[in-house]
Amino acid sequence: AQSVTQLDSHVSVSEGTPVLLRCNYSSSYSPSLFWYVQHPNKGLQLLLKYTSAATLVKGINGFEAEFKKSETSFHLTKPSAHMSDAAEYFCVVTASTGTASKLTFGTGTRLQVTL
């Protein structure tokens, strides 16, 4: 079984300040972890993924995330927020068992960026 908990449903930051979106996971197998971003009425775009290589993962648009097994966390960070970062962010876990591979989504964190 696997699950994802996004600890904040809504985060508000000022433009130019750091962003922290928190995610905890549980998985019976070695997980792969993803962060996706969704702008209103759009599909999901992959920001970054962890698949058992380096624990610090760099993604697009200046985002990065650190896999911490001891804390079962995969928090998303960005040093300086931009207005265009305002969107909904999903933390996702998957664990392949045989040929099956299903994504389990967190409930999402809405990021608001203010001037």
Next chain:
Amino acid sequence: DGGITQSPKYLFRKEGQNVTLSCEQNLNHDAMYWYRQDPGQGLRLIYYSQIVNDFQKGDIAEGYSVSREKKESFPLTVTSAQKNPTAFYLCASRDTILRGYTFGSGTRLTVV
């Protein structure tokens, strides 16, 4: 460019009617998925298919049906048995070698 095309973008349905959402991919991916998105609930898996002519129920399959007659296509039918069909529906495909997922831009279904 390779990708996933979902159509239509917006769809209105009267109560009691069946409606089919289209999902087409030209990525040569074997696996395809349908998710439903409701506010504050993330995405939930409806059905998935790992190969042509085979598909499995996800977590919320009741009131939905799918087919996978071609590798490129994975249409979803929302039947009149689905009690609360108004939602945003996302289709995805997966590269089983690189394990990457690609999502379509979604269809917003509204029952009127």
